Amino acid sequence: MKKQDLPQDESNMTTANMTEVLYVTDDNDNYTTANSTGWEAKKLALDESMALINERIEEAKQNVANNIASPIIYFMELNKMDLSVLASYVGMWKWRVKRHFKPKIFKKLDDSVLKKYADTFGITINELKNFDGKS
Structure with a gap:
């Protein structure tokens, strides 16, 4: 996933002022890390759990x-x-x-x-x- 495409959807982590570190690719296709507040699919799975x-x-x-x-x-x-x-x-x-x-x-x-x-x-x-x- 490209760094600019990393989802920043509202999730449980947002309300707790937390972020998740994920591996993404930068503009040069090198792997790097970026913070995400979550995305809808993950939020639904966590809510159900x-x-x-x-x-x-x-x-x-x-x-x-x-x-x-x-x-x-x-x-x-x-x-x-x-x-x-x-x-x-x-x-x-x-x-x-x-x-x-x-x-x-x-x-x-x-x-x-x-x-x-x-x-x-x-x-x-x-x-x-x-x-x-x-x-």
Whole structure:
């Protein structure tokens, strides 16, 4: 793409005062970099992705409120993590983290385990323990 053809459409990055660095060609057909605020196709894809993420967060919140899942699920979704990422951050096997998704198991966890999760999510142990999904 030529530097002068680089799209500068309104996007999520514009509202956050951000730009994306892309490789383009200059007038001499040499590769260089240029900043773009985005383009329509990318904006649509990002908007749809964020809508799906927000749906998953809301579903996790409802599952916590209905005592189907532990608060770990909600905070994992809220922080845009999956099981593998969360397990690596807290330094536990995936199967062990998955067990902690069950409310009955979660309620029995001691503070040293909860601290790993709380630190990973950037919250306190108290916030993790007392999240009920209703607020």
